[in-house]
Amino acid sequence: MPTGKEDPKDIVQRDRVFYGRRRGRRLRAGMETLLETRLPELRVELPDTPGARLDPRRLFPPDTEEIWLEIGFGGGEHLAAQAEMNPRVGFIGSEPFMNGVASLIRHCEDRGLGNVRIYPDDVRDLLAVLPDGCLDRIAVLFADPWPKKRHHARRIIQHETIAEFHRLLKPGGELRLATDDMGYLRWMLARATANEGFRWLARGPQDWRVRPDDWPETRYEAKARAQGRRPAFMRFERLDTTG
Numbered sequence: 044m045p046t047g048k049e050d051p052k053d054i055v056q057r058d059r060v061f062y063g064r065r066r067g068r069r070l071r072a073g074m075e076t077l078l079e080t081r082l083p084e085l086r087v088e089l090p091d092t093p094g095a096r097l098d099p100r101r102l103f104p105p106d107t108e109e110i111w112l113e114i115g116f117g118g119g120e121h122l123a124a125q126a127e128m129n130p131r132v133g134f135i136g137s138e139p140f141m142n143g144v145a146s147l148i149r150h151c152e153d154r155g156l157g158n159v160r161i162y163p164d165d166v167r168d169l170l171a172v173l174p175d176g177c178l179d180r181i182a183v184l185f186a187d188p189w190p191k192k193r194h195h196a197r198r199i200i201q202h203e204t205i206a207e208f209h210r211l212l213k214p215g216g217e218l219r220l221a222t223d224d225m226g227y228l229r230w231m232l233a234r235a236t237a238n239e240g241f242r243w244l245a246r247g248p249q250d251w252r253v254r255p256d257d258w259p260e261t262r263y264e265a266k267a268r269a270q271g272r273r274p275a276f277m278r279f280e281r282l283d284t285t286g
């Protein structure tokens with residue numbers, strides 16, 4: 044999570060600036076070893092050729108039924124729990140914070156998961172190389188809210204990102220967003236509902252105030268509740284807008 048102390052010059056990736064931490068407290072030796080030994084096999088590599096696309100189905104066995112992407116998975120608890128509950132789904136998790144990447148790998152090892160791949164960097168570079176309609180679900184859970192107005196441009200949810208999610212999701216696919224910040228909630232809703240290619244699935248307040256059963260808790264959610272904040276959970280259907 045961003046501390047605001049990083050110098051963006053240190054963290055420029057391609058032409059983007061990532062406003063967040065890549066490293067936190069020193070990793071235990073076992074976690075460093077996991078990163079060294081397991082990340083090379085699990086890592087999603089971007090194509091070298093400019094303009095080339097990355098077909099995510101090629102990252103998983105041929106009998107994989109769906110592909111879900113989780114953006115900013117933090118410690119990876121939600122992603123690992125979903126991957127265990129949905130063994131026929133191929134999961135791609137994106138997270139530039141290496142302590143979180145090591146934590147997800149630990150969860151995958153503990154649970155014996157073979158259906159998780161990791162993009163350990165800024166997801167926007169990955170989104171740009173994925174082909175249209177290649178994903179069945181995208182989750183962005185408790186993304187950094189950047190509450191100060193002058194930082195709103197740093198929020199991951201923008202009109203452009205929602206349009207990119209629409210491009211990447213199959214018709215009938217699902218976008219899941221969660222936040223505990225009321226300002227960011229309004230911002231997310233305004234952007235997702237402004238895109239006519241998405242339909243908010245809530246029929247009443249309980250549908251967004253209560254976390255669905257198939258949506259395991261994240262570490263950040265637990266922290267928010269412990270501090271007295273009330274999270275919101277939003278599900279949007281990607282509509283077929285071709286007809």
Ligand SMILES: C[S@@+](CC[C@H](N)C(=O)[O-])C[C@H]1O[C@@H](n2cnc3c(N)ncnc32)[C@H](O)[C@@H]1O
Nearest residue numbers: 115116117138140165166184185187261262263
């Ligand atoms: C507030 S934390 C929430 C983590 C986790 N989803 C949870 O609920 O516990 C937001 C996470 O998003 C990650 N993040 C921020 N910008 C990102 C980006 N452009 N691509 C991928 N992850 C990003 C951060 O590194 C951080 O771990």
